Amino acid sequence: xxxxxxxxxxxxxxxxxxxxxxxxxxxxxxxxxxxxxxxxxxxxxxxxxxxxxxxxxxxxxxxxxxxxxxxxxxxxxxxxxxxxxxxxxxxxxxxxxxxxxxxxxxxxxxxxxxxxxxxxxxxxxxxxxxxxxxxxxxxxxxxxxxxxxxxxxxxxxxxxxxxxxxxxxxxxxxxxxxxxxxxxxxxxxxxxxxxx
Numbered sequence: 001x002x003x004x005x006x007x008x009x010x011x012x013x014x015x016x017x018x019x020x021x022x023x024x025x026x027x028x029x030x031x032x033x034x035x036x037x038x039x040x041x042x043x044x045x046x047x048x049x050x051x052x053x054x055x056x057x058x059x060x061x062x063x064x065x066x067x068x069x070x071x072x073x074x075x076x077x078x079x080x081x082x083x084x085x086x087x088x089x090x091x092x093x094x095x096x097x098x099x100x101x102x103x104x105x106x107x108x109x110x111x112x113x114x115x116x117x118x119x120x121x122x123x124x125x126x127x128x129x130x131x132x133x134x135x136x137x138x139x140x141x142x143x144x145x146x147x148x149x150x151x152x153x154x155x156x157x158x159x160x161x162x163x164x165x166x167x168x169x170x171x172x173x174x175x176x177x178x179x180x181x182x183x184x185x186x187x188x189x190x191x192x193x194x195x196x
Contacts, residue, residue, distance in 0.1 A: 002064040007053040030056040046107030069109040074149030076102035090144035099129035121175035123166030
């Protein structure tokens, strides 16, 4: 019997699966080194890493299992903003995106029985103009350090986001609508397969 495998260590992706009623799945940490390669376009980078994550867990799965890999980056000013190394770097990132639009790219890969398909979702996010006090207060709350771009839209970071152009869930790391269409190509309809 086939099962769904989420190739991710992200608690936010697991929370999104739970939110749509997807409970019967397994999480396997793909343990890949997501080093940002300078000069790579963001869409190529997220496609590459989402595929790598799916490929990494394949040996631990049955051929019939449906494996889902995803990777998300924040793109602003011609560069990728990854997860900040410390509070200082988080504050620098927030200052750079304050009062400006940036793009969130997520690559989603679905694989089963040697068939692999990858798609990209892009969402524009406008961050409000932030004061130094607001930046320092947000960084001090601790949300910044494990988030690309130094904010989490699902927490206090929602107060930073003035406007979105695209899929909200993409900013959290899993574009659910696009995922549902990808899974339909593998014979899985999330609207009828998830628990109530």
